[in-house]
Amino acid sequence: MDAVFSVPEPHNEPVRGYAPGSPERDAIARRLGELAAERLELPMTIGGERRMGAGTPIDVVQPHRHSHVLGVTNNATVDDARAAVTAAKDASYDWQRLSFEDRAAVFLRAADLLAGPWRDTLNGATMLGQSKTIQQAEIDSACELVDFLRFNVHFARRLIAEQPISSAGVWNRFDHRPLEGFVYAITPFNFTAIAGNLPAAPALLGNTVVWKPSPTQQFSAHFTMRLFEAAGLPPGVINMVTGDGIAVSEAALADPDLAGIHFTGSTAVFQHLWRSVGENIAKYRGYPRLVGETGGKDFVVAHSSADVDALHTALIRGAFEYQGQKCSAASRAYVPRSLWEGGLRDRLAATAESLTYGDVTDFANFGGAVIDARSFGRLAAALDRIKNSPESTVLAGGTADDSEGYFVRPTVVECTDPTNEVFTTEYFGPILGVHVFDDARFDEVVTQAESAAPYALTGAIFADDRRVVDRVTEKLRYAAGNFYINDKPTGAVVGQQPFGGARASGTNDKAGSWHNLLRWTSPRTLKETFVPPTDHTYPHMS
Numbered sequence: 001m002d003a004v005f006s007v008p009e010p011h012n013e014p015v016r017g018y019a020p021g022s023p024e025r026d027a028i029a030r031r032l033g034e035l036a037a038e039r040l041e042l043p044m045t046i047g048g049e050r051r052m053g054a055g056t057p058i059d060v061v062q063p064h065r066h067s068h069v070l071g072v073t074n075n076a077t078v079d080d081a082r083a084a085v086t087a088a089k090d091a092s093y094d095w096q097r098l099s100f101e102d103r104a105a106v107f108l109r110a111a112d113l114l115a116g117p118w119r120d121t122l123n124g125a126t127m128l129g130q131s132k133t134i135q136q137a138e139i140d141s142a143c144e145l146v147d148f149l150r151f152n153v154h155f156a157r158r159l160i161a162e163q164p165i166s167s168a169g170v171w172n173r174f175d176h177r178p179l180e181g182f183v184y185a186i187t188p189f190n191f192t193a194i195a196g197n198l199p200a201a202p203a204l205l206g207n208t209v210v211w212k213p214s215p216t217q218q219f220s221a222h223f224t225m226r227l228f229e230a231a232g233l234p235p236g237v238i239n240m241v242t243g244d245g246i247a248v249s250e251a252a253l254a255d256p257d258l259a260g261i262h263f264t265g266s267t268a269v270f271q272h273l274w275r276s277v278g279e280n281i282a283k284y285r286g287y288p289r290l291v292g293e294t295g296g297k298d299f300v301v302a303h304s305s306a307d308v309d310a311l312h313t314a315l316i317r318g319a320f321e322y323q324g325q326k327c328s329a330a331s332r333a334y335v336p337r338s339l340w341e342g343g344l345r346d347r348l349a350a351t352a353e354s355l356t357y358g359d360v361t362d363f364a365n366f367g368g369a370v371i372d373a374r375s376f377g378r379l380a381a382a383l384d385r386i387k388n389s390p391e392s393t394v395l396a397g398g399t400a401d402d403s404e405g406y407f408v409r410p411t412v413v414e415c416t417d418p419t420n421e422v423f424t425t426e427y428f429g430p431i432l433g434v435h436v437f438d439d440a441r442f443d444e445v446v447t448q449a450e451s452a453a454p455y456a457l458t459g460a461i462f463a464d465d466r467r468v469v470d471r472v473t474e475k476l477r478y479a480a481g482n483f484y485i486n487d488k489p490t491g492a493v494v495g496q497q498p499f500g501g502a503r504a505s506g507t508n509d510k511a512g513s514w515h516n517l518l519r520w521t522s523p524r525t526l527k528e529t530f531v532p533p534t535d536h537t538y539p540h541m542s
């Protein structure tokens, strides 16, 4: 077809409310019942074929009721990983020869399927497998994933429209090639949307991918893979391998055709991957692109002019939604004594104590469980250290119970030492550290908070005094990749607040924006001269 196509204008998928009596609530309740009743095989998908593999089996359970097994998956072996790499390479030529519009249509169709008939399946799987409430699942596995898919197409279309200028007699062009080789996408447990986006974004630009989801997200990853297939994704474009990823990395990181890593997860794992790439650098055909969005120790700084109601709500939602398991979660707060002793302390503690964490299929609950036994153990140990720290006072929570599910209570800790681990260590759970300061020390506290932790992901200032907003925004310019004024530091929306951080928080390539997509192309410049010169001399030579 000879045409320059425009792509549909993207819009953010509206968030459904699931209020009592609403049709969407009845529908998700039904689907949750069906999903919970199954005990699925959760296979790999390699070159379009499903395979369980011979690696060690892993039970995928409901974190809020760990005796309930949703499905069984297997650790991919080196052979499985090699098969996935081969399948990705084999599919590469045909996939990149398809027009951009054909590739875009697959992902636009996936977005519409997800917004419609697949919505309850992805939301239900995310609720059961990752212990998200319906609100937290809806903003993730439905809306954010739909947004990623639609906005990626819009941004990629703009990117490939980018062309150089041409002088008289010459036509210059940019060929936006996919990378030469395959992309290795490794995804975290906590966002179904991120897990879907990391393989999909490079694939949209013509790359083929080996995708390794987290074992604790495998239930919703399984349905995401089925969704891509239902949307017409050809075999081998995205190859999903399962399990802990150790054997997958052994094969993928040693392969000469590794062209890029698209990672989201902890800082330690990304640093390990980066080191391995460095050690293998002479083996590769090119320099692999390394894109990693990693940990955070996200702050809320309050000024005495702040609106206390707004601050209170932001701290509760920012710290305790999804059990604090967001890279963006508010985990350290700096609060002036006038606000703290003027009522915020007691109110924050009372609200935190009132939050109910439980079975997420009971829609009355505010949250669920933390993801697994490892996370529970890490958080329980942190709570023990906090309780033994003389500078710390636990004002709410501080307890954990894994008898039925991996439950950790929303915890508020007041700590006098701003260098204590509660202000520096990413716990990835519902623990909020609060440092209270005399109002006159505000600037000093902002300076300390700026680099108290190695991360620079998200942060917020609460103040009504505009001069303070201006001063702090400038002072904390490099302390967060996503900075919020009078709002919680979580809940970035695709297309509105492009997301990512720097320092130990990652390469800041802003998921869901053209900055990220740029990393998955390797442009070739074409210069065509219509009437080439036929005399090698220049005027100054005569």
Ligand SMILES: NC(=O)c1ccc[n+]([C@@H]2O[C@H](COP(=O)([O-])OP(=O)(O)OC[C@H]3O[C@@H](n4cnc5c(N)ncnc54)[C@H](O)[C@@H]3O)[C@@H](O)[C@H]2O)c1
Binding pocket: 186, 187, 188, 189, 190, 191, 194, 212, 213, 214, 215, 243, 244, 245, 246, 248, 249, 264, 265, 266, 267, 269, 270, 272, 293, 294, 295, 296, 326, 327, 328, 426, 428, 457, 499, 500, 501, 505, 506
């Ligand atoms: N900055 C962001 O945008 C962002 C978003 C979500 C989560 N996170 C971060 O992710 C972390 C929580 O997620 P998590 O617990 O899933 O992280 P994680 O680092 O434990 O695991 C991430 C992924 O890496 C895999 N993995 C671990 N070692 C591997 C290896 N050697 N080879 C291949 N794969 C390997 C895991 O199986 C998983 O799929 C937190 O630190 C959080 O801040 C960051």
Ligand SMILES: N[C@@H](CCC=O)C(=O)O
Binding pocket: 190, 191, 325, 326, 327, 328, 489, 490, 491, 492, 493, 499
């Ligand atoms: N983008 C999400 C966080 C992703 C990390 O877990 C937010 O803005 O809350």
